Amino acid sequence: MDYKLSEEELELKEMARDLANKRIYPIALEMDEKATTPDDLIAECAELGYFGFTVPEEYGGLGMPSTSFMGVLQEFCSASAGFGILFSVHNSLICEIITNFGSEELKKKYLPVLATGEKIGAYCVTEPNAGTDVAALTTTAIDKGDHYLMNGTKAFVTNAKYQGVYIVFAKTHPEEGRKGISCLVVDGDSEGITLGKHEDKCGIRASDTREVSFDDVKVPKENLLGNLKEGFKMALMNLNSGRIGVSFQAIGIAQAAFDEALKYSKERQQFGQPISNFQAIQFKLADMATRLDAGILLAYRASRMKDAGEVCQRQASMAKVFCTEMANFVCNEAVQIHGGYGYIKEYPVERYFRDARVTELYEGTSEAQRMVISRDLIRE
Ligand SMILES: Cc1cc2nc3c(=O)[nH]c(=O)nc-3n(C[C@H](O)[C@H](O)[C@H](O)COP(=O)(O)OP(=O)(O)OC[C@H]3O[C@@H](n4cnc5c(N)ncnc54)[C@H](O)[C@@H]3O)c2cc1C
Missing domain, CATH: 1.20.140.10 (Butyryl-CoA Dehydrogenase, subunit A, domain 3)
Known part of the structure; x- marks a missing residue:
């Protein structure tokens, strides 16, 4: 296997380094101290396509292989890891899971808005009492006929504050343990979602991390990602x-x-x-x-x-x-x-x-x- 970067990979990495040096690194300490990321920098990255880097072109993204994105991520994180992780979660977890497991309907609904950065993705697996032991999660999404009713609290959710798109792992069949977990796409502005306080962290301080609670949140049936119980x-x-x-x-x-x-x-x-x-x-x-x-x-x-x-x-x-x-x-x-x-x-x-x-x-x-x-x- 050849680990050398291709011409294209090198070029994309160089472009990301240029942006990182000019726009991200100069404010990295300020972002760290204020524990935030300026909206204009996010908007600039959205304009340049970094939110849809790996999203297929037919859904509004740049359609790049994820290895090309890794070079970009490396450069962003060299300048500010707290800023870089926003893109890491958004591209490598959110856009990718929807691309790989979403129905055509879900892909058409969510990928274009994720690719433009109009919505920012957050990944909700961890809970206060379920970290490494993912199967112990207690958030439920119970079938109510035309929708799932979601209840529970997720901890340490990166990008939660943007209230864009949440990928949530919940038990649709609580009595079946890990085999009862399913994965759902939840709109950030759904009624019943409450954000916890911003976690005051040791490092990657520019990244927002907080709890998200789901209290009788109605999730449409078609928002099931992949197959039931395969979460x-x-x-x-x-x-x-x-x-x-x-x-x-x-x-x-x-x-x-x-x-x-x-x-x-x-x-x-x-x-x-x-x-x-x-x-x-x-x-x-x-x-x-x-x-x-x-x-x-x-x-x-x-x-x-x-x-x-x-x-x-x-x-x-x-x-x-x-x-x-x-x-x-x-x-x-x-x-x-x-x-x-x-x-x-x-x-x-x-x-x-x-x-x-x-x-x-x-x-x-x-x-x-x-x-x-x-x-x-x-x-x-
Ligand atoms: C800044 C930050 C951002 C995060 N972002 C997200 C996010 O966006 N979405 C999300 O879902 N989660 C997120 N997480 C959560 C993260 O994935 C968990 O913190 C991690 O999985 C560990 O879980 P825990 O903290 O509950 O530790 P625990 O599971 O309680 O582990 C405590 C210690 O016990 C050890 N341990 C546990 N089980 C075993 C075992 N069987 N054998 C040996 N050792 C064991 C662990 O290795 C660790 O050293 C984030 C965390 C942080 C700090």
Whole structure:
């Protein structure tokens, strides 16, 4: 398999880097401090097609393969991971699950408005008492003839505040446990939806995260995504996309931290010379660059396998666990290379260090990835 980027992939990545450098990076610290993302930047990205990057052209998107989107995501996350995750969830989870599992009617109704950014997507799986144990979710969607009646609370919902389109995993058959989970598309402006408070986070602060409660929300029958009672299977399948997406978020953060650390090591003088002259610093840089490259290779392998329609659950989990732990290692070392200055907000490595932490938690923790990988190995 060729992990080299094609001409087109490189060009798209370059364009995203240009936008990231000019428009996203300059306000990254402000977005982090204010814990928000300006509407005009979102509108600009919508104009450029970033909300419909992987949506098929017939539904108003750019119809790009998801590997091309991964390069874009990496560049956005290098500039601001909190900003990048908005697109990661919207494209890799929401647009993709509707494209893969939606009826023609659902695709025509939701993909065009998602592709233009008129509606922003949010993914609702986690609940206050159901995290890694997805099957324990208690949100219900009970068949009432012409609609489902949804009740329950989802936790940690990225992009919830936009109240665009929610993909909700709920039990249509509560007595059947994980086999009773189905997946529904819910309009954000439906009556009975309440947003919780904005979560005040350690990192990716530009990203909005909050609880969403569904209180007797009527969901039309035709908004069932995929088949009834296949929600658990769909959630697992869609996780591959999410995990590959988080791998590239982590690569973006790590690349930015590495670049800063390399630059700083050549500028900072101690004992009358740049600290990059010291072997202790050189070896840190060597380890950081090596792990970064290894992460990039694992992530592109998984992404290309997914685009080729191959089974890639193990490879997606390997990429996710390696890239996210790599990002935490690289950011930690980048702070170390900056000495005390790395602990100060004026230096971007402080933000990268905080932003990297969450990548080991969401879309399945590192422990969950190791469970997936080891089960797959043992089963084989
Ligand atoms: C910023 C942020 C954004 C998020 N965005 C979304 C979103 O948009 N949509 C969404 O649905 N969710 C979202 N999440 C939720 C995220 O996916 C969960 O936090 C994650 O799945 C872990 O669940 P939990 O927090 O309940 O931890 P728990 O499942 O309670 O885990 C706690 C610890 O126990 C370990 N553990 C649990 N079970 C096992 C086991 N069987 N064996 C070994 N160890 C185990 C875990 O690895 C972890 O270390 C987000 C989370 C954050 C922090």
